[in-house]
Amino acid sequence: MAKRRKLGRGVAVVGAGMSRFGMFRDRDSKDLFAEAFRDMTASVDKGLDPADIDALYLGNFSNDYFMRQSHWGPLISDLVGITPKPATRTEGACASSALAFREGVFAIASGFYDIVLVGGVEEMSKRTTEEVAEGLALATVPYEGKAGFTFPGVFGAVATAYFEKYGAGREHLMNVTIKSHENAPLNPKAQYPYTIRDMMEAKKASLEKRGIPVPEWEDEKAFLRDSKVNPVVAWPMHLYDCCPISDGASCMLLVAEEIAKNFTDEPVYLAGMGQGSGRGFHASEALTYFEATRYAAKEAYGMAGMGPEDVQFAEVHDCFSIAEIIHIEDLGFFREGEGYKAVEEGRTRLAGPKPINTSGGLKCKGHPVGATGISQLYEVWTQLRGKAGARQIPNKNLRVGAAHNLGGTGGTCTFTILERR
Amino acid sequence: MEERAFNDISYEKFLREEKLMGSRCKGCGRLYVPPRPLCIECHGAEMEWVRMKGEGRLAAFTCITVPPPFMMAQGYNRKNPYCTGVVELAEGGRVDARIVGVDPTNPETIRVGMPLKVKFLHWEEDGKKETFLAFEPA
Numbered sequence: 001m002a003k004r005r006k007l008g009r010g011v012a013v014v015g016a017g018m019s020r021f022g023m024f025r026d027r028d029s030k031d032l033f034a035e036a037f038r039d040m041t042a043s044v045d046k047g048l049d050p051a052d053i054d055a056l057y058l059g060n061f062s063n064d065y066f067m068r069q070s071h072w073g074p075l076i077s078d079l080v081g082i083t084p085k086p087a088t089r090t091e092g093a094c095a096s097s098a099l100a101f102r103e104g105v106f107a108i109a110s111g112f113y114d115i116v117l118v119g120g121v122e123e124m125s126k127r128t129t130e131e132v133a134e135g136l137a138l139a140t141v142p143y144e145g146k147a148g149f150t151f152p153g154v155f156g157a158v159a160t161a162y163f164e165k166y167g168a169g170r171e172h173l174m175n176v177t178i179k180s181h182e183n184a185p186l187n188p189k190a191q192y193p194y195t196i197r198d199m200m201e202a203k204k205a206s207l208e209k210r211g212i213p214v215p216e217w218e219d220e221k222a223f224l225r226d227s228k229v230n231p232v233v234a235w236p237m238h239l240y241d242c243c244p245i246s247d248g249a250s251c252m253l254l255v256a257e258e259i260a261k262n263f264t265d266e267p268v269y270l271a272g273m274g275q276g277s278g279r280g281f282h283a284s285e286a287l288t289y290f291e292a293t294r295y296a297a298k299e300a301y302g303m304a305g306m307g308p309e310d311v312q313f314a315e316v317h318d319c320f321s322i323a324e325i326i327h328i329e330d331l332g333f334f335r336e337g338e339g340y341k342a343v344e345e346g347r348t349r350l351a352g353p354k355p356i357n358t359s360g361g362l363k364c365k366g367h368p369v370g371a372t373g374i375s376q377l378y379e380v381w382t383q384l385r386g387k388a389g390a391r392q393i394p395n396k397n398l399r400v401g402a403a404h405n406l407g408g409t410g411g412t413c414t415f416t417i418l419e420r421r
Numbered sequence: 422m423e424e425r426a427f428n429d430i431s432y433e434k435f436l437r438e439e440k441l442m443g444s445r446c447k448g449c450g451r452l453y454v455p456p457r458p459l460c461i462e463c464h465g466a467e468m469e470w471v472r473m474k475g476e477g478r479l480a481a482f483t484c485i486t487v488p489p490p491f492m493m494a495q496g497y498n499r500k501n502p503y504c505t506g507v508v509e510l511a512e513g514g515r516v517d518a519r520i521v522g523v524d525p526t527n528p529e530t531i532r533v534g535m536p537l538k539v540k541f542l543h544w545e546e547d548g549k550k551e552t553f554l555a556f557e558p559a
Binding site: 129130131133134137142143144145146147148149150152153154156157158160161163164231232233234235236237280281282283287 | 480481482483484485487491492493499503505515517518525528533534553554
């Protein structure tokens, strides 16, 4: 049994912000982070003087590759006007900013700093799809890259192994996509704020307008089965199984628990957190789950003194539809091999007993990889404070939520539990 | 067997010689393909080379229509996808490998569990020689 972890002193989240996510031709990493920063400062109920920030931890996966610019820590500390305070960049592929969050927590828990800005940023859309595929594939293990695996490819392969073992199929993946797209229009920051039905109707209208015969799609699944609108990317991953290419930024203000009330009467507290590392897909224990997620979850639940049943809702790393099914099993929300049934039964919908990805998830909200981890925690924080507007979970006693972030092909996984006391 | 470091450079070099090689821990006997310099079972550091028979079964696969640039250079694209997968070797352990001799435009005909045998794909571009590990239906 792993040692039960605890912090030297408690840490609270007193502010959170994110930019709109999307593909922006005329926006860059700096003004996206500025948007997230302004959103965060506005969320601090009793106000924040940025001069009080002790340090910055910034997650960024690979603006080095995407923008030919590295060393983003000081660029961002300068942007928000806190130089010469220290700025440190963290990298864990798509889990880069979850690592920044953890570093911020450690820095406060150790007693070294009291007020820490943590954030993430990524600017991907100025590259072609193929270049982005190559850039992301830098975070696979070398053998995967050499064999021609892309990220959708690895998750496609995971899906074939999962289908074979549990008898699930493509139709079950569609349930995840349809569910996430139900939440998306309720999120004003989402890259694709549309339901699948919205997209189907828009497609019909556009075909009609151009005088092209309109296919008879009787429902969303028929639309998704049509390879003209939903082509294969990496079998069985089709376009609508994959998160988009995105630009965006996110940030949070972490403070020592004892000063949290100076910032807000409604702090959200860190209850538990865990991080795991994993081997390449080919060398993992099984091809149908992620060991690193399971380890991270065990650590986080142990630290929080909680179990999966205590987590009322979660954001999970649905970079691909199959990933969401696997994560909700790995995190203990549903039994191994039964995640796809839970989604089919509607248990993970906004009004269901275990809402998953109320933000629309990576699939609809967008996935600027370095910004994703903290944007997930932003959603959990927003829900816990009852400020999620139209997508607020219809539960008056929302107290505990969590975020799961995955980097690479499961090489870095984190699980973070936040609570309202 | 000649002395070669237990690393990816040697693994690639052996592939160019049409050998699929792994390392075996002299302490506990655990086999690793691709090779590892350190045993993650008993933490021993004494390894020996072992040649694989090149037989296995398909454990997972995908057919890719949006390839990275180096695969596009080999002629793959949205109209001409390729299959790649994870192969469980007869000796145990799994490797990532291209899957050839199957129809990537018809992925429903490719089955997890199908028996495979090794094939080495040699590639030369601008004088640079490379070998890709592949498997085909046995």
